[in-house]
Amino acid sequence: MRTMWPNVFRSVGFLVYVICSVAGSNQEQRTNSDVLVQFREYRPLAMHVDWLQSQLAQRWKECAGNLSIGIGCQWKVRSRRNLAVPKFPTDFVALSVAETFVSSVLEQLASQDVVKKVMLEKTFTRTLKFESEKWESGTDASHQRSLNSRFGAEDLIKSGAGPFSAPEVWQKGVTGRGIRVAVFDTGLRGDSTLFELELERTNWTDEDDEFDDLVGHGTFVAGLIAGIHPECPGIAPHAQIVVFRVFSGTQISYTSWFLDAFNYALYSDIDILNLSIGGPDFSDEPFVEKVNELSAAGIIIVSAIGNDGPVLGSLNNPADMMDVIGVGGVDFHGGMANFSSRGMTTHELGYPFLSYGRVKPDLVTYARSLFGPSHKGDHCTKLSGTSVASPVVSGAIALMLSSIPTQYRREISNVASIKRALIDSCKRLNGASIFEQGAGLLDIPAAVEAMEIVASETFRSLSDTSSAMTHEQGHVYRKPEGPPVALFPSFLDLSEAGCPYMWPFCSQALYYGGVPLTVNVTIMNPTGLKSRILWTRWISNDPNEVVDVSLTPPARFWPWSCGLGVHFRVAKEVEREMVLYG
Template identity: 40%
Template sequence: MNHDFEILYPYTRNSTSPVSSPEETAPRNHIIRFFHYKQAQDLREYLEGNVKSNGWKWVERHNPAMKFPTDFALVSIEERLKEFLVGEFEKLELVKDVSLDVSYQRGVLEEKAVGAFVDGKKRPGKIFTAMSFGEGENSTGAVANTSGVRISWRRNLMMQKSQVTSLFGADALWLKGYTGAKVKMAIFDTGIRANHPHFRNIKERTNWTNEDTLNDNLGHGTFVAGVIAGQDAECLGFAPDTEIYAFRVFTDAQVSYTSWFLDAFNYAIATKMDVLNLSIGGPDYLDLPFVEKVWEITANNIIMVSAIGNDGPLYGTLNNPADQSDVIGVGGIDYSDHIASFSSRGMSTWEIPHGYGRVKPDVVAYGREIMGSKISTGCKSLSGTSVASPVVAGIVCLLVSVIPDNNRKEILNPGSMKQALVEGASKLTGPNMYEQGAGRVDLLESYQILKSYKPRASIFPSVLDYMDCPYSWPFCRQPLYAGAMPVIFNVTILNGMGVIGYVESPPVWHPSSEEGNLLSIHFTYSDVIWPWTGYLAVHMQIKDEGVHFSGEIEGNVTVNVYSPPAHGEKNPRKSTCVLHLKLKVVPTPQRSMRILWDQFHSIKYPPGYIPRDSLDVRNDILDWHGDHLHTNFHIMFNMLRDAGYYVESLGSPFTCFDANKYGTLLLVDLEDEYFAEEMTKLKNDVINNGLGLAVFADWYNVDSMMKMKFFDDNTRSWWTPVTGGSNVPALNDLLEPFGIALGDKILNGDFVINGEQSRYASGTDIVKFPEGGYLHSFPFLDSSESGATQNVLLSGMSKADSPILGLLEVGGGRIAVYGDSNCLGSSHMVTNCYWVLKKILDFTARNIRDPVLFSDSSRQDKTLHVDDNQLPSRRTDVNFSAYSAVLGKELICGSDSRFEVWGTKGYDLHVRGRNRRLPGYADIDVGRVLNSTLLIPVKKSGLIKRVMTILQGTSTWATYMEMM
């Protein structure tokens, strides 16, 4: 019996040289997607007849999907003609888009091994998180000289623990005769051997790789199949009679390509699979070819189960496609019903900054030391969410077999199966909803739900209870009060009535008592629900007359959903969904205790190559955790609440908040630019309205960013950071009226203030500061010139004093600037600096001056100054408008702001917002804008048109299909 620990690692490729090589100019395969399906030969003739250049060639695909119509072509394009030929292909009437055929490979994501937008037009491929393939064969039983009794006891204990099927009560359904019969299970993995003794019903094996084998030579695919349908007594699967369809999509070198996945997905659709397990994922939810194909899979009534990711215990680390509403996203727990440390946490980050993330994972299942089949015979154990995923996939297969084969398709679909799982799940004590979703899967409860299921729509989660802590975190940690920014709760509409549905009329709030009328509530939602799911975002404010109210508000939100009649029916299917709210309200806190967090000016991956805040971190170089109060800054949020502060979030420009209500505006780890109106308003808010301002910056050095540029031979493109850890030039513009500026050093080291020690991790320095302010300097290593980070701190390199913390009173307000934010976020924190934050907030909000921070020795008796031409400059070789919510955009208050300024320019602003442009930045928007509406071209006629709308911050999307 072998025990391996499985870890999901992002893709890596060991190509680090920025120097051109023959491979860089070699022809590269591209995927041409079409608006509709045709035979491959017809598509070939169409392309060859319309694009007659010699710079491209048709690439034959020899796989089972070629027996059916396809919606894409694979072509090889010479690098020297790539831009021209891609443009020619995209002009064609039937062509949807052209993208690289990206390869995916398991490995640790390291320096110079990832990328971002570089060519100003198309994004490179998906940063992928792949399953691992543990294959150790060492026994973990007792040592040889241990007594036979102890060996027997250990083995029995492991047997009891490892039979995950019995923990979920699968044997009770087996006794009823349900074993997964006539359920077609697609396993996208590394294949399986035809004569494996653990499986009684391997129906088909298909190979989608460029290797001439159907066998599993790595072990992961066999293991997953064993968890789902194994019949060995030592490692039983849930549904032993399930029909296994093994899709071999990874090579022995653990490599796959987008085109392989697309063909395999198309084949799964054509052969009418019932369930599909996918043990891969990644952070790039904007990879439309992949995301849209997943929608197509579920729209064709295939229930997809996918691992939520192994990036825990960090928050904001959900993997795609498991973070999609139409997919069953699975997290992992251990045998003590604790969330596994490796399991990724929510919330989803698609909706930031104007909205709030959805609850994910959907459910959790045991994912540590799960027993499954080895390659040839015998059992071993693995751990990871891609082990928990086949646990749920096996449960789903077993549940599907409960419904008689002749009417399964009338009852079972991705919507109804998710309803059965989340409504039947057991809520765990301790974890919050963004860690556990609905809770641990309960097979028998879900069985009872399906046994009497009638098609309906529902809401998940169906309850928001401020008294239910910690499950309702973060909502239960901070009550509502009058005058606050809206609190947004984003729920998923599950529609078991049909693949497409509609919200019949606006949702309605039904308070259960007179106090409920103090709640002002607005809704944003999917008018069209497709495929099987939509969203409802509830925006909540307390009316001004509730400024002194203390108590509870309770009631229901109802929303009516309908779907077209099913086959043989005359009338539409209708259902009423209910969301129960139980809210806690307190009197409005005093101004000094209210903090406003700036979310609007934060940029994350995707879409751009936003580098990490600490350059010491080598295995996670992208800033993709959301930088939100409730993702990677959740510990800081809890600390501030414990300290008595009330923390609100602003996902719109500075013109959209009333500074008279807040003690401090908190700017942390920001990458975007600022509208001119924002800078003018902030200056007035601080000097004349007494607003406190606290800034936590990060490194910014153009030379270092250029050194991080590399050619990714996988995507045939250059990857380069679009900014630093924070956008120091933009912050300097914002702080210029106060005489403050930051430099371009990259400082590393430890420092102590009054006995409190912190690590300064790739922070910047202060280079301009007014006379009369208080400035603190410490000896650090500057790695901006050497390219070194913490790794060389022990090498004896000399350190120099650099100012990193400044405090200043200006007019009626107070400002604090600190050059590092890594000590506030949980992603890669070495030591926290919450003690610094508390002292800063004491000063900015209440003018409480710590005697050490405000000592005479730190007071500036003259102005610290450098010439403006010595300040950090913006990159002139990056099209920053592609990632910015400011450059080239219109100033507007989003649905995260107070209701009275929705869709306006904000408070006391009567001029029209100007598009912000800066020297060196291109004005062209490449079409991949944060929080914007993405439209697939509709110039074509006579075709099926799919339009995806990512509403600004309210939730995931509203999608529909329309016949022209």
């Protein structure tokens, strides 16, 4: 692989200048005695339980039936009453262990070859704050008229009004049809009149037989993606919503609920998975690894970047992961929303990485005072936060995917190709750095066009036009060759002219003999799950080699993305101003 980006260096004398929602915040904490045992292989739950019993019964007594821990017994398998357990194999077991024996149990199980990981389970708590209960019919705000409409679907198309300019692509027949979007949230209100297509609902909480949304957030999020409410329509009205109720009515969830729901999603032919949740702790390894597994399976995961801004380094997980599309928020004046979390990522700042954080969020969209359906009646309500920005992007991706012919969609549908189309089509905001806005503001019509370009590149290898494949809208696609590898950021302007977008790099002085400046660039390869980097080379117009640039890529990466370290060091003293490119 060859890396070649224009970069600007300015030197003078011995000095070288090298240029989730306010609506839902989440907190995580460890439970005292709930343990997750993750295995290396998927097997029926009963087989894993039998093995655990053979291992633990030698030292600790199992609590049979409804017997509580501590009354003559020390551990038990926690019940998991959901669709995944009886239907599909699993890779984990949830245990409850007496607190005094937790460390011993963890140590014994972790030493076994069949066990991949043993960890204490995490709890997720969400607190929702609705800005107002109801959108009154007389409401007249400019952003409501521009982003939402009071018309029915056909009138939206005729009038050109609607959410986020989506009707521009609806007019071309691109409406999200054939795309299945999973919504992991608080459920959905009882009736299904909000959506064009029949819904699938699943409940993963410990509230048996409860499928309704008792909170309101899940209904709002699903409606933003594909709702057909005439006063607050969704982005992709013909997409099919698959509801995963992973938060209880008291807004509590656990890692094990997510893991079971994730496993079920792997078998459910899901295209996009919306996670309007997050937490500051990226060390919940079973959760993080399952997200990567879903991404490797071709599921596009979209997640809110968090509402802990404007502090830098306040990103939430999983939106900060490489193979997740992390969404930040802006207000209706085009400025960064104060609550939107900022980059850079903090995964790489500690041992064993000792590197520089990556750029996140990936992009931003409007996140303040959005309107969506209420769970309490047939009216619209208002929410703010990155947790309502995330479904806007999920809806946009549903439109992007539905613009590709069905028979060829799977060949190019992965997070690397989707992210490339989004990045290429975003509009950069003035006054915000790359660690605040990522690639910039979502532009739905431009994103659909960019997706069609990516698709065209994928199929361009056929020279015989007689065997070319034609899209319903008249676009011609050819046999797969594979889109090129993409870099983000693809261009670095490290001079003062690069500010404020390239801040802080554009404001950092690099001295001869000083510490190198490092930029962590994300490589995205949409052509394969397992990638190997053969070689890298820096090419520049610096014949005197004043600036030494070294590249540190990983030898291999999985599934779609990796970080490329780019290190700038002043190698010689200079006495004149110069501009260098590479």
